[in-house]
Amino acid sequence: MPTRKRRAPLKGKPLAEYKKKRDFTKTGEPAGRAVRSRSKGRLQFVVQKHDATNLHFDLRLELDGIMKSWAVPKGPSYDPKAKRLAMEVEDHPIEYNKFEGTIPEGEYGAGTVMLWDRGTYEAEDGGGVESLREGYERGDLKIVLHGERLQGGWVLVRMKRPGRPQWLLIKHRDEFAQVDLDVAKEITTSVTTNRTMDEIAEDVSSGSKRPKRPAPRRAATRRPRRPRSQRSN
Numbered sequence: 001m002p003t004r005k006r007r008a009p010l011k012g013k014p015l016a017e018y019k020k021k022r023d024f025t026k027t028g029e030p031a032g033r034a035v036r037s038r039s040k041g042r043l044q045f046v047v048q049k050h051d052a053t054n055l056h057f058d059l060r061l062e063l064d065g066i067m068k069s070w071a072v073p074k075g076p077s078y079d080p081k082a083k084r085l086a087m088e089v090e091d092h093p094i095e096y097n098k099f100e101g102t103i104p105e106g107e108y109g110a111g112t113v114m115l116w117d118r119g120t121y122e123a124e125d126g127g128g129v130e131s132l133r134e135g136y137e138r139g140d141l142k143i144v145l146h147g148e149r150l151q152g153g154w155v156l157v158r159m160k161r162p163g164r165p166q167w168l169l170i171k172h173r174d175e176f177a178q179v180d181l182d183v184a185k186e187i188t189t190s191v192t193t194n195r196t197m198d199e200i201a202e203d204v205s206s207g208s209k210r211p212k213r214p215a216p217r218r219a220a221t222r223r224p225r226r227p228r229s230q231r232s233n
């Protein structure tokens with residue numbers, strides 16, 4: 001009789017690369033830690049829009065206590081014909097799913113981070129976390145997203161190229177697919193705070209451990225400030 005596979009133990013130092021890249025006395029990003037997966041409860045996903053050296057979207061999928069992460073330069077698209085490059089990056093802590101703010105100048109990933117989408121996800125074949133692990137290892141990760149902005153079936157396909165793994169993020173043809181819906185371009189506000197990138201950037205203290213100070217601005221590109229009467233901090 002086949003025995004049920006047990007949860008994979010945490011191996012090595014799961015977030016070593018994440019921690020090595022960051023100075024937590026300067027950045028407001030969470031130091032984080034890998035946690036044992038809850039056997040019950042759904043797996044989380046987030047997409048963060050990140051205005052770093054190059055603007056991109058970070059797709060993060062919870063797996064075995066950390067967030068597997070990909071930088072997607074053009075972001076996701078609902079068009080099944082759009083194959084979006086997704087560069088695998090270092091695993092992030094699950095706490096990162098709540099991070100929205102600005103990483104200070106001079107720090108790794110300096111720039112504004114917006115929580116662009118969040119929700120839960122699952123293996124498309126219903127095979128649970130084992131199917132997700134196998135799909136990730138195989139480089140053919142078929143998932144269903146239950147986000148506020150991203151829904152339905154998607155696949156991440158790893159390309160056979162040397163170096164850091166590069167994948168393609170592709171929408172499956174299902175009832176959510178929509179030709180020409182470049183959702184990353186159309187939706188430009190935070191899923192949690194409804195702020196624009198500019199509004200998050202202005203709120204320097206939320207993501208920085210430095211005291212709030214007038215940030216150097218690119219004056220020419222700055223938009224007129226909106227009335228902020230509803231702001232609480």
Ligand code: MN
Nearest residue numbers: 050058071109
């Ligand atoms: Mn990023």
